[in-house]
Amino acid sequence: MGSEKLFLESIEAGYFTNFTAQVTIAEEDKVVLDRTLFYPLGGGQNWDIGTLNGPNGILQVSEVRGRDDIFHHLGQGHQLEVGDEITGKIDWQRRYEHMRMHTAQHLVSGVVYDNFNAARTVGNQIHTERSRIDFNPIKFDEEMLQQLTQLTNDLIDENHAVSDQQMTRSEINAIMPPERTNMDLLPASVNNLRIVKIGDSLDLCPCAGTHVKQLGEIGHIEIIGKKSKGKGTQRISYTLNEGDISFEANNKVI
Template identity: 65%
Template sequence: MTTTKLYLESIDAGYYQNFHAKIIGVSETSVVLDRTLFYPLGGGQHWDTGTLNGPNGPLSVTEVRGRGDVEHTVQEGHQLSIGDEVQGSIDWDLRYARMRMHTAQHLVSGLVYEMFDGARTVGNQLHADRSRIDFNPISFDEPMLESMTNAVNQTIDKGLEVTDSIMTREQINSMMPPERTNMDLLPASVTDLRVVSIGNQIDMCP
């Protein structure tokens, strides 16, 4: 049994702050839940923090890792057991800051691709207050940075709607070239993908 990632169910689900879950795995310092709102480490972004409130009171969640079974690190001696029910709450200020930063990264990546001859995003590191995006093949001079900054700000000012949908690899490949989607980074076993659109533009991060 793997952990259901509640935040992936819809765009609105990304704004949920509280949830209930059942413990399906335990170790001395962590628990695995059947469902979670906590985002684990991945995609250049750090994990959510928050609390789990169980039979013995609240516990701080200090680290979250895993793709299938998502492990939530809590204090040693937590006394939680398989089958216990818990109420989870995420640190909303931290989550919301990272959500905005992640969306901004996709906006920047999409505009850089369009403005600078298909420059590809090959890596990133996202934080609540700053981020790094790696592009190839390109290096920026001051006029290029100014042009990109203006384009990003103008797009933000439009207040475009952010939506999500599920698409197959074939659908995505028919809409965009592979170097635009980074589809080559995904194993062939992945056939359906969640796609987030900003206005009528999409940017992929496998």
């Protein structure tokens, strides 16, 4: 059956923090819910933390994993049982940092592909304080890093909207090369995908993560590290300065 992924319903859904759900699987130290706003580790983005408020009080969620069934790690002795109704709350600060960092990753990956000989993103790790992206094939010098920073920050200043929609493989490939979107790496059986779009087709990316609604929320990126990972791969680390625009969580219980 799996868990309904409430954070995936729209870009706006990423701003919700409170939800109700029912326990569908209860294990010693973790539970699965029929629906959840908790983002599980995946696609390079780290998991959400927060609380579940159940019949026996408030429990801390320390880790969230899974693709179909999403497991909320609570520790031993949580006392939740199948069928229990809970109210969940995710930690907004951590989620919002991930949304800003993740949207910045889409931008940086696009700028690198467009400006540095179609170098591809081969890995990424999104955290709150600093995030990293691996590119191949590439050999960044100081000038390239400055150019990358400038081009990315210029796009942020243009404050393009971020939206999502379902698209077919051929629709996506008609707009952007499959090497740029990594569509060529997806199994041929996958035809319908959730696409995260920046501006009017400025960037397209099949993605199940959480993102901000407009680029101005990111603030400016600063590249703080470069590391060679061998075989033509280099890793860039970046951090974000506070954006001019900032949204609060939507506290409505969904």
